[in-house]
Amino acid sequence: MRAGKTSLSLKGAALVLVVLSGAWGAWAQTRPRAAAQPKGDEARFRAALEQVSVESMKGHLSFIASDALEGRKTPSRGLDLAAEYIAAQFRRAGLEPAGDDGYFQTANWRLSARDAAAFHLSFSGGTGPSPAVTPEQLGVGFGVAGFSFWEPAGELNLSGARLLKIDHANVPAALTREQVGGRVVVTELPAFPRGDQGRLLQLLREENEFLSRMRGLGSPLVLAFDRGSERVRGGRAPRVFDPESRSAGRNVPDLGFGGVQTAPLVVIHGAAAARFYDSLPAGDTQAAADVRIPAPSETPVKVRNVAGLLRGSDPALKETYVVVSAHYDHLGVRDNCDPSKEDCVNNGANDDGSGTVGVIELASALSKLNPRPRRSILFLTFFGEELGLVGSRYYGRHPLVPLAQTVAQVNMEQIGRTDDSEGPQVGTLAVTGFDYSDVGAALARAGELEGVRVYKHPTKSDAYFSRSDNQSLADAGVPAHTAGVSFDFPDYHAVGDEWQKIDFENMARVVRTVGRALLALADSPQEPRWNEQNPKAAPYIQAWKKLHGESRQ
Ligand SMILES: [Zn+2]
Known part of the structure; x- marks a missing residue:
């Protein structure tokens, strides 16, 4: 019995469906009106x-x-x-x-694209062996509000920038601009869950707050290590943006976080990079990074x-x-x-x-x-x-x-x-x-x-x-x-x-x-x-x- 194919009137088919679905309350409410002779608007609407x-x-x-x-x-x-x-x-x-x-x-x-092959990241110093990072392992972060990566001027060139290791879930309350300013913050962010949008938005909000705080403290870049995958899954594909929102200071998809400015985020994928992260002490690591991410090109x-x-x-x-x-x-x-x-x-x-x-x-x-x-x-x-x-x-x-x-x-x-x-x-x-x-x-x-x-x-x-x-x-x-x-x-x-x-x-x-x-x-x-x-x-x-x-x- 399918509503669209039977010879029942649609009224009859609708009742069959209601009965099948067990929506008794709704059926009881529907029946007296359906039984009445429809007049005027009701007949026309039906x-x-x-x-x-x-x-x-x-x-x-x-x-x-x-x-x-x-x-x-x-x-x-x-x-x-x-x-x-x-x-x-x-x-x-x-x-x-x-x-x-x-x-x-x-x-x-406008469509903004970056030449991913020109991404470069290398480390120096530190106590463990520095991993060789390939462009395939480097992803730019999810487009949180204020993230300037898709701006024409949004290139990143850091040379010998000191690494500061911070647990994003446990940020010391007393962090100062003197400690963070000019340093690349290294951290590990939780993986985004599949199929749970509520949790995903919660994580994005927390990530956004962290990036915003690091920007406020003067960090030019947050480098997050992802040990769960060996290569980038997304985030580098060309993106559209509204040139009007650029002039309004909103250069990225607005996810409802209120246009907060954040530090740029680069995610490094892979077990070797994660081992390097594990080898770093908390706080000032003595290690440093060279980072080059080219400016995007734009097309209408x-x-x-x-x-x-x-x-x-x-x-x-x-x-x-x-x-x-x-x-x-x-x-x-x-x-x-x-x-x-x-x-x-x-x-x-x-x-x-x-x-x-x-x-x-x-x-x-x-x-x-x-x-x-x-x-x-x-x-x-x-x-x-x-x-x-x-x-x-x-x-x-x-x-x-x-x-x-x-x-x-x-x-x-x-x-x-x-x-x-x-x-x-x-x-x-x-x-x-x-x-x-x-x-x-x-x-x-x-x-x-x-x-x-x-x-x-x-x-x-x-x-x-x-x-x-x-x-x-x-x-x-x-x-x-x-x-x-x-x-x-x-x-x-x-x-x-x-x-x-x-x-x-x-x-x-x-x-x-x-x-x-x-x-x-x-x-x-x-x-x-x-x-x-x-x-x-x-x-x-x-x-x-x-x-x-x-x-x-
Ligand atoms: Zn939808």
Whole structure:
């Protein structure tokens, strides 16, 4: 029994799914309304939402997450192909082009690359034998805020710089500028865990704090030893950056650490280097290093958000907008991977091909409405989420419709997989910042009608609010949230995130739920509001007031 193929009416199929999933509470709530003869808006909405189909979504996602698109890295040909595909679907749905170039919103960014073969590091002094370090063993650190390595002037030339050994987890409180200034700090940083984003962000934050402190104490470089791998796994690939953010002093992906300036980080991989590290005494080591890392070269690159508009039907309300979005980029192809022997493509089917297909599917379904919703609906897919939400942040700085007339955003993340690390998530949908604004309740009401339990995850709903593409509009004051089925799943950021593992039946219900919420938000003359009772919403309420002028309450 599959919802898209049986001869049951969709209403019947939905009930079957609810029963199968055991969502009794939701079913009990749904039944009386479903049994009633739908009238007016309800019949119109239902007819549109019934267009959301398992086969259609499977078709879209099996292309977007195919190996042919090579993991949709920002920037890449695979990403461009995905953008063209999304634009083609918006065109097919009859959406108005809402970008600067048809359906595309073009960011004219720069691609910065370094000649890795010219990296040089050698040691002198010390008590143990100095290792010969090859360029393959040298990586520049993860792009934490303030890291200047991708600046044109960001070359590093140190000669005979003394090494100071510091345990990053146990930094002496009394360290002074006299002790650290001009010294290369050597340390060992914890390996980043796979599949635990919360832990990863915690480690990044700690690493960032350490690097920031070392910069503050005058260290020109932190050298971290990684005994876990013999060679660089990443971090040297060319990177995109926004020339505007350079002039604003933010030259790297902003991971939400607040633009703190840090010391540059170079990671040395391999057991031989680790033995050298082990041989060094704590504190002033008497050893020294020569370090040469050449300045990067830059080339222009275009990266694109994709935007289509379903124009509202109300003469006044059509000038206001509800945004539905997802990020269409992913991580690209694994470094140091041999495609003849193994799977090298990070397909990103769930993350966030699923949300992207949700946007496409809703564009197609909702454009069939006659009459259209009162407010306009803006369909957006973002580049660069995996680089630190940079595509949605770009949109926040360059909105295509006025932010003061944008009443809400629902962003979809990871809506396809139900095999969550905390157990199966069938018939459920989590909302980040659930009770920060009325949007959570709008989604919950929609979920009741579709047999989906929309809920606030006790720890993750708030923790993840700032980690997705809703954040830039929230920062601007727009009630903006992310809806997702799974926070963590087994193939998160790995090559196994393939479209075949998507639960499409469940995804159809989730997409209909989001569609219903969008229709409610777009048809109601009442704008959603931030929740004055929730202290966590306070900064967004401030932003809202700024956006709308203090006079509005
Ligand atoms: Zn994602």
